[in-house]
Amino acid sequence: MNRIHQWVRGRWGVPAVSGLLIVASWVVDRAGTDAVLTGQWWLDAAEHATGSPVFTVADALMLAAAIVAGYGIAVKAVRGLLLRQLSIDLLVSVAAIGAIVIGNFWESAAVTFLFAIGHALEAATLNKTRSALAELIAVAPDSAIVMRDGEQVEVPASEVGVGEVVLVKNGAKVPVDGTVVAGTGAIDEASITGESIPVEKAENDRVFAGTVSRGGFLQVVATGVGADTTLARIIHRVEEAQDAKARTQAFIDRFSTWYTPAVFLLALVTGLVTQDVVLALTLLVIGCPGALVISIPVAIVAGIGRAARNGILIKGGEYLEASARIDVVALDKTGTLTEGRPELTDVVVLQAGHDRADVLRWAAAAEAGSEHPLARPVLEAAAAEGLAPRGLPTDVEPVPGKGIVSHVDGHRVLIGNVPLLDQFGIAPHAEAAEAARTLAAEGRTPMIVAVGSSVVGVIGVADRIREDAAEMVRRLHGAGVGRVVMLTGDTRLVAEAVGRAAGVDEVHAGLLPEDKLERVAELQSQGHTVAMVGDGVNDAPALATADIGAAMGAAGSAVAVETADIALMGDDLLKLPEAIGLAKRTVRVMRQNIAVALVTVVALLAGVFAGGVTMSVGMLVHEASVLLVILNAMRLLRHVDGRPDATASRRATVSAPAQESVAG
Known part of the structure; x- marks a missing residue:
């Protein structure tokens, strides 16, 4: 009984009651026993035949149906008027009331009933397009098992304190963001990154709230709880993005503010010229721009929701539209095209009396006090x-x-490039320069090692290129991106080696952060829509200048989630072409919806003036067009893997190394 009560009070209650009253009216009328009401409950057949004012039980039921369905519409229309807005609800209200005044109860009931159904369908399908947000909220954990005073205590997830140790058992949701301090396990991070393959976790690895254990046992120190978790930030960002208006939607809103008064004026002029009240009222109904108004937001909500489900956060409708226009993608090298974990690859001995161990020992001893990123791989190799x-x-x-x-054990040790040797007066060493050139041409960062005034060798460090870098570039081209450009602070030879391996179209090397900004601005001045992909630190100026700034691996960065125009939650390069492809699909759907809405209105207006289109028929077609644009937008909720064609090959494996120069 309670469920029936909720259903009646829900979105379908009004159209259901109105529909039942319409059916009851038809049944009474078709039965042939309808009583006539004119202030008394009956009149004989003779009085009915003489043309006395007639108001039947069937009419009363039809009027009741119109009142039930139209009451809420009229209330919204009045509220709009109080805010000086001429809304769609006002168009329908005036038409329905006018139909009642002239005694056309069926038209009034049909128009309000169909409009009420349209509102219910819009609400239901918009909720469906927001399903990605609902799914994110659903994965939020309710409880956590915390170690307190040596005992396992189950508490609400929101009550876990930062620094407490949380236990994550097989099959349980991770209740907090944190770091693994003990144990091993496999975590399904699909709710955060969009990747369905579980990730192995061990000591010092990060885990995120809302992910699910698929095996093992983890002890996790909480670093983020409640609203400070990555999942909470994602939910907040998706909620904001789905409510944000695209430029096209803003234009449609401005258009509607002029369009609705124009429909009123057209109906008024038509009524005065033709003296046909029914025609004027029909124009009010036919002119409703409902499909036009709903066409953009439903596509935006569906597109952003689909992206979020795939681990791609898009800041809002404006950025979704801009992403569809991207024709140039600029990429940072280190940590984007490469893995960002350089390794020692080569040790070249150049002085007699020394061996590999000597060269590496001197290099490690000198780098032990260095803060440069390339010191770590040298020290690790030596250890x-x-x-x-x-x-x-x-x-x-x-x-x-x-x-x-x-200075090591009384010896001066230099590690760097040829200009460093020149600066300290070390005689030119042809073999060292040639070895450095050879390593750089192979994509390694060369570092010459000199002890005292002698060059003892050259070491090479490589930051391996990501295995899916070349596939990403290929898919970007397939998604309509004309140029893929690499912007890096690395040396020319190293950068070109990485560029060749990845298949990028242009390489710009030796750039400082402000130089990257200038390159992005230069591309924009040529009329391109530019997306910049970087780590958000050295690339911050270029990311801010680009039309779209994209951050990779944003799951571990609160700043990236909040500020990036597109945040790729996983560390997966292929998410970038997927995001651009989805943006293009969404804009295509928006344009299709606008075309459907405009064609429907034009066709109905032509039908009204040509004759044959009544208020009820017009409203039926109008609501059908609303449903059509919603269903069209819901196609975006289907999964598409981002490939340019169905037969696209699997990820290419690229083994060529890449590296970072001494210059950084």
């Missing part, structure tokens, strides 16, 4: 070979763009 330095160098002096100068 793996049992050559780790016993102490720290006396001092370390960085030389920007050239390398470092260290």
